Amino acid sequence: MKIRRCAVLYMESREKLSIDWRTVLAGGSALAATTQWLALAPHLDQELPVTAEELAALGGLSHTVWTTRAEAEQRYGEATIASLLKQGLLIGDTTEHADAQARDDTLRATHWRPLSALTHTFGRWREVSSDNGMEAPSFQALLEMFGEPPPPTLDLPAEGALKLPAVRSGLLDEQLFKRYTGRNFDLQASIPLAVAARLLQRTFGAQEVRMVGPHASVLKKTSPSGGGLHPVEAFVLAQRVDGVTPGLYHYHPIEHELRPVRTMDSATAAELAKQMLADQHWLADAPLQVVMVARMERSFWKYRNHQKAYRALALDTGHLSQTFYLLAAEAGLPAFVTAAINDVDIEQELGLDHLRHAVVAICGCGPARGGVRSMVELRYGETDAL
Ligand SMILES: Cc1cc2nc3c(=O)[nH]c(=O)nc-3n(C[C@H](O)[C@H](O)[C@H](O)COP(=O)(O)O)c2cc1C
Structure with missing residues (x-):
């Protein structure tokens, strides 16, 4: 032997x-x-x-x-x-x-950089609950615990500073200013299928498929992606999307379709949302949620044993979530993104191997209860767990 x-x-x-x-x-x-x-x-x-x-x-x-x-x-x-x-x-x-x-x-x-494989593997959560003290303390409580935080920005000497012209308004302003993290989702409200379709296609969908070899292609999306590889996939948890049976689906970015992983009743979908979101009940009510999963095998095909490849996967996911937020704002919906998720439980639910697929973050959106920001959103807007 x-x-x-x-x-x-x-x-x-x-x-x-x-x-x-x-x-x-x-x-x-x-x-x-x-x-x-x-x-x-x-x-x-x-x-x-x-x-x-x-x-x-x-x-x-x-x-x-x-x-x-x-x-x-x-x-x-x-x-x-x-x-x-x-x-x-x-x-x-x-x-x-x-x-x-x-x-x-x-x-x-899979061509992992060893330190990245360690960071990824041992940074995952299993059965973590926000009830175990993860819920964000108020800014006041943080001040009492830790004293004054470092200032909100770097303050280099102003000598020789170039004053910039006043800002003109632009096409993106409306979405940029309306964007906020929702934590007050309306349990009675659903998302029209057409709205969900636009959100998914314009965030995660292929706007173009470019052939780069006889059998090799790359996608063009609305967000940038390291190496143009777009390794981040969208798995949808539909709780209340008109015309969609509650359940888990893979959004196919080229075919623009939801391929079922597992459908379920509404109560099971609600339970699953809470479990995936580590019991963050203030996010779990969102009718449409997207689990963003990076395919290391796609990224590391190019970035073999590369120091920056793992960081690029997180950046790609961040870009997608901001695009999702802006499209949600356009539809009049607050959105959220979080990395405080039970990755291991999600892997099991989706049948993923953590060495090949990294569950990075979840984003979601939906109508606000009463159509307004709640006190809890305002409080979390000041300070947050992550
Ligand atoms: C990487 C990342 C992780 C976040 N994690 C959480 C989270 O675990 N729970 C939560 O309620 N909000 C989370 N948020 C939302 C932030 O708390 C929110 O963006 C911040 O409070 C500013 O509020 P705004 O988005 O309304 O401007 C996260 C945001 C980012 C970018």
Whole structure:
């Protein structure tokens, strides 16, 4: 049997602090620190404590060149190698270790930058609830907790500053000034299908398909995209869109159609919205929501092992959400965007592999209750969780 180390591995030294009363009584330092090595490997998607012997083996074995198990056991001991194989930190070439090998192979084939794979994997949420204290404190409470914030802007010396001319009004002004984050969606209201269609097509739809090879094409959209690759896909959660059965759909940007992933009754869709949005009930009532999912395989096809590729995916998603906000404003609807979402639960719902597809953010929109901004929106408008 041959073995090698998994492709991406980060060792973190964590410490637990406690008060050592015996030392305190003897006149020594009150704080005692216990340190532990944790292995963070994106293909395993969990933190694993490792021993000093295991750490030495992980540091000594190649993640590229295969070595025989016997040779590794000779260097690091049978028990150490067996334990690392069992955890999936070492990859074996036999069927017994096929699962870990398949996950490791997916990671290698996707061309992740190792640090980006770690950031992505270990930044995801599972079953997080805003009831666990995530709800944003008021600006007043923040001031009490943290004191004065840094000023709202950089203030370089004004000497030699060029005063700019007064601003003329322009075509975009109406949408720009009407745009705001809604947190007061009307549970009785729905979105007409024509409005939803325009929102989706003008934000996520292909305005043009350009052939760049016999079988390769790129899309032109209304937002910019790193490398012109448009790796961000739109999955729609329709709660109350006229003529659409509640459920999850993929919006096809070329065919301009909603392809069902799973339809459901309204109550289930409402529950799902809350779960996806980490119980942010002030957003979950929005009748139309879009989960933005980046396809790493499309982006990293060009940006292989690239330092900036992961950042570009977040930027692409941000551009799409602003376009969505402006189109919603045009339709007289407040909108929202949030990254405070349960990515892992969404992956399971949509059947996505986090190594190939990154759930980045959710945006949504709908009519405001009573047609006006509520006090909570005004409060959140001043300060927010994210
Ligand atoms: C990246 C990003 C993440 C956000 N996350 C949340 C969120 O988790 N919950 C929420 O209610 N609003 C969220 N917002 C909305 C902001 O709080 C909002 O834009 C800000 O308060 C300014 O208000 P305005 O959009 O009405 O101008 C987010 C906005 C951005 C751009």
